[in-house]
Amino acid sequence: MAKSFYLTTPLYYVNAEPHVGHAYTSIAADALARYRRLCGEDVFFLTGTDEHGQKIEKVAREKGLEPKAFADRLVPKFKETWQLLKITHDYFIRTTDAQHERAVRALFKKLYDQGDIYKGVYQGWYCVPCESYVAENELDKTQKPPVCPACQRPLEFSKQDNYFFRLSKYQKPILKYLESEPRPVQPPMRCNEMLQRVKGGMEDISISRASFGWGVQLPNDTSQVIWVWFDALINYISAIGYPDNTQKFKQHWPADVHFIGKEILWFHTVIWPAMLMAAGLEPPRRVFAHGWWTMNHDKMSKSKGNVIYPKEAIARVGIDGLRYFMLREIPFGMDGNFSVEALSRRYNNDLGNDLGNLILRVLTMIKKYCQDKVPQVADKKSPVTQVLQKATHKMGQAIAQGMNELQFHTVLEAIWVAINQVNKYIEDAKPWVLARENPERLKDVLYGLAEALRIIACAISPFMPDTAEAIFEQIGLSGEKDKIKLPEGFSWGQIPSGVTVKKGKPLFPRQDD
Numbered sequence: 001m002a003k004s005f006y007l008t009t010p011l012y013y014v015n016a017e018p019h020v021g022h023a024y025t026s027i028a029a030d031a032l033a034r035y036r037r038l039c040g041e042d043v044f045f046l047t048g049t050d051e052h053g054q055k056i057e058k059v060a061r062e063k064g065l066e067p068k069a070f071a072d073r074l075v076p077k078f079k080e081t082w083q084l085l086k087i088t089h090d091y092f093i094r095t096t097d098a099q100h101e102r103a104v105r106a107l108f109k110k111l112y113d114q115g116d117i118y119k120g121v122y123q124g125w126y127c128v129p130c131e132s133y134v135a136e137n138e139l140d141k142t143q144k145p146p147v148c149p150a151c152q153r154p155l156e157f158s159k160q161d162n163y164f165f166r167l168s169k170y171q172k173p174i175l176k177y178l179e180s181e182p183r184p185v186q187p188p189m190r191c192n193e194m195l196q197r198v199k200g201g202m203e204d205i206s207i208s209r210a211s212f213g214w215g216v217q218l219p220n221d222t223s224q225v226i227w228v229w230f231d232a233l234i235n236y237i238s239a240i241g242y243p244d245n246t247q248k249f250k251q252h253w254p255a256d257v258h259f260i261g262k263e264i265l266w267f268h269t270v271i272w273p274a275m276l277m278a279a280g281l282e283p284p285r286r287v288f289a290h291g292w293w294t295m296n297h298d299k300m301s302k303s304k305g306n307v308i309y310p311k312e313a314i315a316r317v318g319i320d321g322l323r324y325f326m327l328r329e330i331p332f333g334m335d336g337n338f339s340v341e342a343l344s345r346r347y348n349n350d351l352g353n354d355l356g357n358l359i360l361r362v363l364t365m366i367k368k369y370c371q372d373k374v375p376q377v378a379d380k381k382s383p384v385t386q387v388l389q390k391a392t393h394k395m396g397q398a399i400a401q402g403m404n405e406l407q408f409h410t411v412l413e414a415i416w417v418a419i420n421q422v423n424k425y426i427e428d429a430k431p432w433v434l435a436r437e438n439p440e441r442l443k444d445v446l447y448g449l450a451e452a453l454r455i456i457a458c459a460i461s462p463f464m465p466d467t468a469e470a471i472f473e474q475i476g477l478s479g480e481k482d483k484i485k486l487p488e489g490f491s492w493g494q495i496p497s498g499v500t501v502k503k504g505k506p507l508f509p510r511q512d513d
């Protein structure tokens, strides 16, 4: 059986409801999953929730609940949000699933039995919000108690008997991995960051915790639970059958892309590949770290109280409006500021003016000059529409390249370049003049415009699925969205003459601030 295209999001902590920062990782992964499906690939798209650890236990207790009961309340919020945002994951894993816990214990046992895990004493600092150990040389000692270099929150000191993973043993293989071509960690600056850090030295890490109980118990020592990161990372293989279902595992592993935020690079590009190497498994093919959404230039996060929830944004600009904004506004990999003004601006300009008006103009003209029907033409590839043919062809090429490089903003830019070329074509071709002076040419022009709309609907479909569907419906191809195949769908001359267009309501009614 051919290997699938396997992509993942991180598992979201269930300490609070997802905000647009979380939605970002899922929307990006979803756009890729949808695109790859349109390209005919067998896609497996995984997401889920990270439910163990001290942070979740603490929040649950504050609410007077057992951690599992607390997680059970939050998980539906994630599922509902992903449904609302039209996220098309194939599987939703919870780290409290019995199959996952079994996989975690199995991997722990394997590494322990072969000597890659050993018992020692951990003495040092721990960041509960990041669920991360902080090494002595990373501490900012000017603050008392010292704060986490990643999130700036106070650290906890602990001294306990723990189990350690021999991370240091994997320094050379990890360097080789990070330096391999094509580079598995992207964008390149993130890969370089990790290379520098690995070259600076890798120490063994504690992978168990003794001071609390909410986690997967060690198979050999019930006084400890497995460190939540060691536990959660294993989801990427437990969800595809590790260790029992080898056929399913082979079908999917290695992951083609792990989508993550930049703050969790070390876990995904150093610790995780080392765990896999120790288990005799291949590391992921690609890990892409995106940047942060900020509010007034501070990372959007629940603890700072500066979050926007998907529902709030959707109330302003709709589901596709939010999906479009997030992937267009900032280059994928960089940080960007989220503001209601920017959201409305993109919606009104790019969606309302550029795309919305284009659809409206084309449909109005087909209605007025061709009795609602895409005209019959002598030549579907008439030279009269060469400008349009070239524009959409170039767009198709840019999409293929941008999607390979996971540069979603360049893909959307390329689509909008095409949209604006089509708008300009209308100005130049002046169909309203042709209606009086050259009815044959008018037919070619309007056929070309309807065809351009079809191709644009194919192009935006991974990003704005509802809009793509609405365009198909309006150009008389209702139900065709589900039949799109790429890149074939980008080739010119496919819209049948004679289909009846249905001018509907404007897709993007103006939004005032």
Ligand code: MSP
Binding pocket: 009, 010, 011, 012, 013, 020, 021, 022, 024, 025, 050, 232, 233, 234, 235, 259, 260, 261, 262, 263, 264, 291, 292, 293, 294, 299, 300, 301
């Ligand atoms: N539970 C860990 C991941 C374990 S994966 C084995 C975790 N969870 S998280 O809920 O804190 O973050 C999940 C994802 O949401 C990360 O990719 C993170 O970058 C993303 N975001 C959370 N806030 C964000 C912003 N403000 N901006 C962009 N992405 C952000 O880490």
